[in-house]
Amino acid sequence: MKESTQDEIHLQNLGALGFLITLRVMEGERPLLTCDEIVQAVECAAFLHVEILTKHLVNLIDSENCLVLYQSASAYGLLDLFHAAALYIRDIYEYLEEELDFLPSDLLEYVDSLLPCKLVAVGAHTPALEFLQDVSRTMCYLNEKENCWESLGCIPDEASTFLAGVATLGNKVYIVGGARGANKKVVERSFCYDADNQSWSDFDSPHQLRYEVTLIGHEGHLYAIGGEYERVPIASVEKYCISSETWTxxxxxxxxxxxxxxxxxxGRIFICLWKPLDTTIIYEYETMKDDLIPVTSLKRVQSYxxxxxxxxxxxxIMRNGPSDDFLxxxxxxFNxxxxxxxxxxxxxxNSKGALFTAVIRGDSVFTLNRALTLIYKVDNCTWKPTKEKAGFSKGGQLHTFFLRLPEKKELTVNQLNKMPRPLRSKSDLRSLT
Structure with missing residues (x-):
């Protein structure tokens, strides 16, 4: 092309600020952005096809900028960002009612077409004998409107959620590891629940069998972190690629x-470890470089x-109170x-483990125990209790997470076929900045 022989190349309609943000992100920075910076960054990400910048913008979505990101992504054709922002808006719909009145009708219609995520919980269950038909082995979701827990069906008989790693990825739940019996015999199969199809399947377990394992889902991979095998703690980390179905x-x-x-x-993975002398250390697991990087440490007497x-x-970081007060x-x-x-x-x-099962949706923290589901409003200074919902009747260790659950099979099919409305013009962004 003629640019190959030119000493200078003019990038039409790209602002210097957006280009500077692009360079910073490509060099490894993760800057927080104002609304004006967001619009210019979205334009550069679309025009220059900078995938790493698009991922950074997705990771920046919050309640203060989700509408700006949504409309900017629509104008410049960043469909991944467009869809991610729409999902975020759908999940905090009730907190944005006034602002949504100013959203163009086609964009509002797309948000309305999406399924909101719902709080799902499952108790600690070891594998069951099929003939016993243990109906308590159910996975349930919180119907917030009716304030009750409803069943999604039983987990497979061979599956264990006792000391298992549980994580979500792509609207699926993955269960890895787990134990059976008082002698903690490790479960050798892993299981997956597909919320879209409401079906279970199994898949290979890590090379190093383990229970009491931590599982994280991130960018098409599962990360099985630490755990125990035959009552001996282990340090190994394994990564499962969803597309190739292999562990490394x-x-x-x-x-x-x-x-x-x-x-x-x-968009980063962080792991909390503790050492003697009351020290908690946080590491970042750098997925691209496959490395563990120390981030910070915290020292508190008799606490971790x-x-x-x-x-x-x-x-x-939730930690026990003074003198090992776990209640x-x-x-x-840490910022x-x-x-x-x-x-x-x-x-x-922390009645019976509520704060040890905390999960976040938007700016709300959902904590759960047998007595109640307590919802906090989170900011930098405090967590303020805002709502109380029904508790979860299952005892013992709890796993909590969010899924998008179709109410009807036909609705799911329609949603998969529904595409975004035509992209809006740049002139629609003037009011955003």
């Missing part, structure tokens, strides 16, 4: 760990982290942008 070994943990807390934030959740660019928890916040720790004021009740 990854970077080992710096120490053996059973059930280490882990979460995702800003039990659960970790990510919200925007924050990591929240009341302290919450520490990835400022690299600063803060302690949330007050103590948080």
């Amino acid at each position: 070994f990854g970077k080992e943990l710096p120490q053996s760990a059973a059930g280490p807390p882990a979460t995702k934030a800003m 982290g039990h659960c970790m959740v990510g919200h925007r660019d924050n990591l929240y 009341r928890c302290s919450i520490e916040n 990835l942008t400022t690299q600063q720790w803060t302690t949330l004021p007050g103590q948080y009740v």
Whole structure:
């Protein structure tokens, strides 16, 4: 092309600010962006086909910028970002009612066509004998409108959720590892629940069999982190590729760990380990380089982290209270942008493991025990209780996550066939900045 012989190439209609953001992201930075910066970054991501910038924009979606990202992605044809922003808007619909009045009708219609995610829970169950027909081995979802738990059916007889790794990816639930019996014999098969088809299937387990394993789903892969085998903690990490259906070994943990807390934030995986002398250390698992990078540490007397959740660019670590008080928890916040720790004021009740099963949807944290589902509003300073819903009747360890559950089979088929409305023009973005 003629550009190959030119000393200067003019990129038409691209702003310098958007191009600078593109360069920063390509060099490994993960900057937070204002609304004006978002629009220019979306334009550059679309015009220059910068996939890594599009992924970064998807990871930036929150309640404050989701509408800007949604309309910008529509204008410039970034369909992955367009769909991700629409799903986020659908999940926090009730908190955006006033702002949605200003959304163009075709974009609002697409949001309305999507399924909202629902809180799903399953208790700790070991494999059952088929003839016993254990009806308690059910996976249930919270019907928030009716304030009751409804069944999604029983988990397979051979599956174990006791000390198993449970994670979601692509609207599917994956169960890896687990144990049976008092002697903790490891379960040798892994299982998958497809929410779209409402069906179960099995797949190969990691090369290193394990129970009390932590499982994370991320960008087409499952990561099985740590665990135990024959009552001995292990440090190995294995990665399962969904498309090729194969397990490969990854970077080992710096120490053996059973059930280490882990979460995702800003499109990154973080793992919480503890060492002697009351020290909690957070590592980032760098998936592209297959490496573990120390991020920060926290030292608290007679305390260590039990659960970790990510919200925007924050990591929240729930730890037991003073003197191993497991009924009341302290919450520490580490901000990835400022690299600063803060302690949330007050103590948080942890009745029978509620805060150890926390999951986040939008700006809401869902915690669960047998008595109630307590929903917090999260910000940088505190978690404020906002709603109480029905508790989950199953005892013991709980696994909680979100799925998009079709109400009818026909609705799912229609949604899969439904495409976004025609993209909007650049002139529609003027009001956004």
